[in-house]
Amino acid sequence: MAHQHVHSHNHTLTSLNSIFIVCIIINLLFVIIEAGAGFLFNSLGLLSDAGHNLSDVFSLLLSLFAFRMSKHHSTDHFTYGYKKSTVLVSLLNAIILLIAVGAIIIESFYKLKQPEHVSGAAVSWTAGIGILVNGVTAWLLMKNQKHDLNVRGAFLHMAMDTLVSIGVVISGIIIILTGFVLIDTIISLVIAILILISTWKLLKESLFLSLDAVPESIHIHELEQHIAQVPGVESFHHFHVWAMSTTENAATIHIVLKDLLQMEEVKHAVKAELREHGIQHSTIECEAPGSRCDDSCCCK
Template identity: 30%
Template sequence: MGHSHGHDHGHSNLKGRNLIISILLNILITVAQVIGGLISGSLSLLSDALHNFSDVLSLIISYIATLLSKRQASTNKTFGYKRAEIIAAFVNAATLIMVALILIKEASERFFEPQAIESNVVIWLSLLGIVANGFSVLLLKKDSKSNMNMKSAYLHLLTDMLASVAVLIGGLLMKFYEVYWVDAALTLAIAIYLIFVGYDLLKDSTRVLMLFTPDTIHVKQIVEEVCKITSVKNIHHIHIWQLNEDEVHLEAHVDFNEDIKLSEFDNILDEIEEVVYHKFGINHVTIQPEHGKCGSKQIIVQD
């Protein structure tokens, strides 16, 4: 028998208008920085443009996810499109790391052979990045407090703004002190940051796609808490997985001390739900009741 603990469908409350404005602003920044990077010869500006382009993809994914989340599940899509953004995040993270590795190669070569940079272009375009990303950050700040997806986009844009600040500092150093190697150094710093962010995103999306138990949940603690409930003999054959950023599922077999009625089981199921929701954040529970049934009673069973 199964039961689901009610939860808030956060994606349906996203502000699509703010996301569209942020997407358009980041497209503007990306195009301007690519053109400016080619004209000025600044590798750090081009690397920042790639970073902003990754944010455009990230914001588009967030917006598409908002639209897809409104679609109802069906007989051939019983979970609907709840994992679309996880798959996209995995692909984007892998691409992000590949781009960062290419940037490191280019920056290493440029570091030993510094080239003159048109610093004025770098300065003005980095200022454009600071203003546009700063405005996007303000647009998404409110929604970021109530939705994990929006919080991710918000933090990404915030770090973009800081990256533009770094590029601005580099442009000023090149303009007034002709320290051209700083361009390659900033490119390396941005690339390393991209690897850091990309790796975390790749790891997290892989865990979700592979149905791994979330890091914050400890199975043995769940067993201890559920076994404190009256009439429960043991809980075994446990599966815990994260469907997306909002839903965590628990599936298990529960062995009872007595041959209880179905109505009694429903009451115990409510208790189990409350325990795992409030203590472990699990909001979807499916329990198979058992009494005196032969079979493995191991917590984790190799199906």
């Protein structure tokens, strides 16, 4: 059973590595095309979207690096291995996106004061390619995004980029039909707002996980009720839950038993309850009936 679990886990990581490599290549090629078109046709919308896509490429590279690091075995100094690198990379990706948003907003206000001619046809055709590239990338990441914060962040960014590219196509069509070149700058501001909205949750969750907060996927109060109802549990304290990585969670808990003879049964039941709620690694300490916690803030 253990062998099957490890095989499945390694297969998932290998699959994700391949997916990330494909996504990186196609997005990097598109960044080069989009940036070239932006400079050639003087489109802030294309340049800002290219800058954002470049940050996505960097984010994908970081995520790939974090996944590979998480596969390394533990050492005497890093007893958990390098699993936490996936959380730190998620936080770094969110920060990079916020910096990109700031750069887009500053440049947009500059362009509002000094609008320049933009080729609507070039903008539309280039962004049309972006819809295809970002859409394919989001589709490749969609399957695994529910189970990993890094993959979810990448998926949300690519899905949002697809919508952004649709917006840029619309701005190009408006320029062709009306000659209203300011729409390109307005669209770039809309891009910045959309990026900010999509990044906020990633930033908040990554920051919380880096501070060892309870992962959002775990409903702690519901879990506490289930543990309290396990037969043989008198009470519990020093219950801590944190993320070892973006895919693995850990917990420690002190269980006060009703009967010491039930120790093994209670430990097995509590571990099963923790696994059911998404906690793969747990350390359980059992205490004699009537034991009291010496730290009131950790008692339940």
